[in-house]
Amino acid sequence: MAYSALFSNLLPLYAIIVCGFAAGRWLKIDRNTVANLLIYVLVPIAIFGFIAQLRLYPAVFLAPLIAFAVSSFSAFVSFRMAQRSMGVPQASLAGFCAAGANAGYFGIPLFLMSHAPEELGAYMITIIGYLFYESGPGYFILARGNYSARESLVRLLRLPTIHAAVLGVAVSMMEVQLPVVIIEYLQHIKGAYIVLGMMLVGIALSEIRNLKINMRLTAQVMAFKFLFTPLFMTVVVLADYYSFRLLDRLLISCLITISIVPVAANTTAFASILNLPVAEAGVLVVVSTLAALPMILIVYPWLLGLL
Numbered sequence: 001m002a003y004s005a006l007f008s009n010l011l012p013l014y015a016i017i018v019c020g021f022a023a024g025r026w027l028k029i030d031r032n033t034v035a036n037l038l039i040y041v042l043v044p045i046a047i048f049g050f051i052a053q054l055r056l057y058p059a060v061f062l063a064p065l066i067a068f069a070v071s072s073f074s075a076f077v078s079f080r081m082a083q084r085s086m087g088v089p090q091a092s093l094a095g096f097c098a099a100g101a102n103a104g105y106f107g108i109p110l111f112l113m114s115h116a117p118e119e120l121g122a123y124m125i126t127i128i129g130y131l132f133y134e135s136g137p138g139y140f141i142l143a144r145g146n147y148s149a150r151e152s153l154v155r156l157l158r159l160p161t162i163h164a165a166v167l168g169v170a171v172s173m174m175e176v177q178l179p180v181v182i183i184e185y186l187q188h189i190k191g192a193y194i195v196l197g198m199m200l201v202g203i204a205l206s207e208i209r210n211l212k213i214n215m216r217l218t219a220q221v222m223a224f225k226f227l228f229t230p231l232f233m234t235v236v237v238l239a240d241y242y243s244f245r246l247l248d249r250l251l252i253s254c255l256i257t258i259s260i261v262p263v264a265a266n267t268t269a270f271a272s273i274l275n276l277p278v279a280e281a282g283v284l285v286v287v288s289t290l291a292a293l294p295m296i297l298i299v300y301p302w303l304l305g306l307l
Contacts (some may be wrong), residue, residue, distance in 0.1 A: 009236045013106070013198055017286070020202025031203045035221055035272035042193040043266065044164035047131055049186030051168030052178060054125055057299040063122070066127030070236060071133035074229040079141050082220060088144070089276045090217050093267075094204035097284050098224035100134070100264040103127050104194070106289070107261045110296060112256070114304060119250055126254040128165075134149055134264065135161035142270050143278040169271035197265040204268045204282035214280055215285070221284050225263060233259035234303050256303050260296060 079095025101107065101275045103207065105263070111123045139159055171178075178186075192228040247255075263285050271281035 001035045008109075013289070016195055016198035017202040017205075020199030020301065021206045022202070023199065024206030029203055031200060031207070031268075031272050031278065034200050034203060035269040038193065038196055038200065038269045039078035039273050040160055041104050042189055042196065043269075044160040045186070046133075046193045047161055047185070048164040048168040048171075049178075049190065050124070051128060051131075051165060052171040052176070053183065053186075054128075054172050055175075060125050060251070062246055063126040063255060064132070066233075066236060066247075066255055067126055067129030068133045068136075068235045069129075069257065070229070070255075070301070071101070071130055072137040074099040074224060074232060075133070075138055075141055077228075078220065079144075080223045082217070086217060089212065090280065092142050092144050092276060093271070093281055093284065094217055094220050094224075096138045096270070097221045097263045097267060098266055098280075099129055099226075099229055100138065101258050101261045102264050102289070103258050104128050106292065107257055110258045110261060110300070114301075115250070120248050123254045123257065126251065126258060128169075130258055131161075131165055132174070135159055135165060139249055139270065142169060142274055142276065184258070194265075197269065200268050201265055202281050204272070204278045205286065207279060213283055217280065218284060218287055221263065222288065222291060225288055226260065226291065226299065228254065230259040230303060232301065234306065238306060253304055254299075259294075260303070262292040262298055 020029075024031065038118055072096055075095045075098050078098030079091055082091035082094035107127075108120070108123070112122065115123075139161075234271055237247060237255050240247050241252060242250075268281045269280055270276075271278045
């Protein structure tokens with residue numbers, strides 16, 4: 001049942017990508033408009049609602065902190081390596097995608113393959129650390145593809161996702177109860193974000209007339225996404241597990257799950273906003289999504305078995 005649940009969640013993902021491809025090829029949908037709508041409207045609202053509804057306690061903040069630190073370190077290492085052998089835009093993509101994670105649409109069914117539904121709350125809290133990576137260091141590395149360090153920092157501070165996440169944490173810590181009607185609309189917005197994010201991948205791919213896969217870029221991203229990042233995460237959490245024991249087994253499995261899911265779908269949205277090679281970003285998302293299932297079936301159970 002767990003494997004069928006994973007497949008049932010993957011099939012709509014591919015279907016939405018195909019729809020985006022068709023819309024881009026025959027309806028001439030403008031990807032920049034979709035990307036702006038995602039980055040500046042839907043994503044901040046969705047992230048605020050996602051975090052504001054969580055109940056945060058000091059003891060569980062370590063898991064998102066580790067997710068943030070490991071993702072940032074992996075991205076920086078990949079970025080520095082790529083700078084020596086690739087162009088600047090490709091190096092930025094290599095850095096961001098090395099730790100980029102489709103932690104929601106793909107990660108949730110994967111987590112539920114080996115955990116009870118009532119344990120999902122711990123996974124949701126852990127995702128916060130990745131969200132701060134994606135909106136912080138990850139976005140900064142992507143912006144370095146076309147901007148100076150100073151300009152990249154300015155663009156980072158202007159990113160509404162950062163402010164939305166901080167506001168969401170503040171609302172959650174103050175235990176402010178959102179009205180039911182707002183919560184209902186937040187669910188609709190989250191759904192719209194997922195659909196448009198997946199469609200943007202297809203729209204970006206529809207603009208490719210002669211499909212060319214950058215083998216060096218793709219190979220490095222796949223190596224980091226499915227080998228370096230999950231193994232580094234495992235070393236970090238096992239070091240705690242066999243020494244300080246600040247994390248319990250549930251939080252450790254949450255961190256391992258986030259580290260091994262494929263590249264985030266909104267990578268193409270960020271690439272579009274920052275004038276990076278959107279087609280190459282879309283290829284990385286699709287290739288990693290296709291490669292994720294066999295890699296997860298082999299690596300994921302083995303990593304969880306180390307606990």
